[in-house]
Amino acid sequence: SLHLQNTGFEYTDGVTPAQVPSSIQVINSMRLIVNDDAPIQIPLDGLPSKSFDERLITSAGHAIWWPEVGPNVDQDCQIDNCVKFNLSLGPGESAKLVFSVSLTSTAYTWWSSSSRVDSQIDGINNGIDIDSSGTFEDISERGGGSKLIQFGAKQWYNRGSMIGQDGPYQDYAIDAVQFDIVQETVDTIAADMPNGRSDNAYAFARATFDYLHKNVAYDKEAPIVARSGPACLAASIGDCDEQTNAFFSILRAKGIPGWYVFGALTDSTFESWEGHAWGYILLPMSESWCNERNIELDTCYVEGSVDVVNNKWLLHTPTAYIDWIEESDPSSSLVKSYYKPGKRCCDVDRDRSFSTAEITSIGNTFQVKKLAENLW
Structure with missing residues (x-):
């Protein structure tokens, strides 16, 4: 499930207990090492917090603290629990x-296709497919x-007007209404829906996933400022967040x-890492499917991970590290703070990289085949 959220089914028969959510990623510990100083243990929940006034000073004069969320951009966290530092250079x-x-981290699926999902992956029994899906x-x-x-x-x-080489599509990252190309794409996808499935939420979402593929x-050389959803569709090219912008623009129509997930992605050997963005979507089960199983209608849905560019349909893999799941924020200030944390001065460059220090155990492996789903 999502962190601290119970998105499992609840039952109406008075007998079946509510589902216990599965944890796809659990953070066990966090340490911060500055240069060659001794490691600093960071509390997982940020408590007890350490304010700016209580900051630690390293041997080289760098300041480290982990405050609560607050209004002071320089001293407080802006999104959620965080670690802040002030370098003396x-x-x-x-x-x-x-x-x-x-x-x-463990693999989990929200897709119930027994013919396409490896049986060793947890979640398949409570997943969704075209037959169990509800409508828009x-x-x-x-x-x-x-x-x-x-x-x-x-x-x-x-993000403001950014008319450039990709055309006048660039202000809103996700845009389902301003440009004809999105509605034209929606119409193209909808025209291929199976008979009697025109309002099937799963069918449309999966068809959109396959359309983008x-x-x-x-x-591989995407612009620094990500293309919007319409711009990605117009250019017929995009990286991870650009194709997710396109995916969400179509779905929201x-x-x-x-909503977004930000983090990092590694290969199957956990050797090569890169920053990454993908998404979660909500898909409802049908009322008849829920009633047949005595599931409370309000809880009868899935919130599943979709990574368009890596062919992961309703699938989380241990190779994806979740750093932050987007929170509702009409002002977009939270996502801006995530992309540009803190501030810097004096022409200081900041290089960020990921690496694997140690792997204690790896379970069985499985393949994810890039094959469009037959919805008919």
Whole structure:
């Protein structure tokens, strides 16, 4: 499940207990090492907090603290629990900060296709497919409609006018209404829906996933400022967050909520890492499917991970590290703070990288085949 959220089914028969959420990622410990100083243990929940006035000073004069969320950009956290530092650097000097994170991660699926999902992956028995899916209208009846309110806006993250080589598509990162190319793509996808499935939420979301695989190439040299959803569709190319912008622009046009996950991705050997962004979507089970299983209708849905560029449909793999799951914020200030944490001065460069220090155990492996789903 999502951190601290119980998104499991609740039952109406008075006998079956509510589901206990599975943890796909558990942070076991965090340490901060500055240059060659002794490691600093960081509390997992940020408590007890350490304010700016209580900051630690390293042997080289660098300041470290982990405050609560507050209004002071320089001294407080802006999104959630965080670690802040103030480096004391002279001309030509540098500092190395290593966040050593010990975690346990496991594979999980929200897809119930027994013919396409490896049986060793947890979650398949409570997943969704085209036959169990509800309609677009059912979305507002699940989870109190909160995710639709929070992550269903037709436009999201206004970055200002940025008309460039990709055309006049660039102000809102997610935009379901301003440009014809999004609605034209929606119509193209909808035209291929199976008979009697035109309002099936799962079918449309999966068809959109397959459409992007077929029609949008991966961009290894994407621009620094990410293309918007419409710009990605117009250029037929995009990297991870650009194709997710396109995916969400299309889904939100049909009322399917989607929100971002930010973190990092590694290969199957855990040797090569890179920053990464992907998404979560909400899909409802049908009312008849829920009633047959005595499941409370409001809880009868999935919130599943979708990584378009890495062909992970309703699938989380241990190779994906979750750093931050987007929180509802109409002002977009939280995502801005995530992309540009803190501030710097004096032409100081900041290089960020990921690496694996140690792997204690690896379970069995499985393959994810890049094959469009037959929805007919």
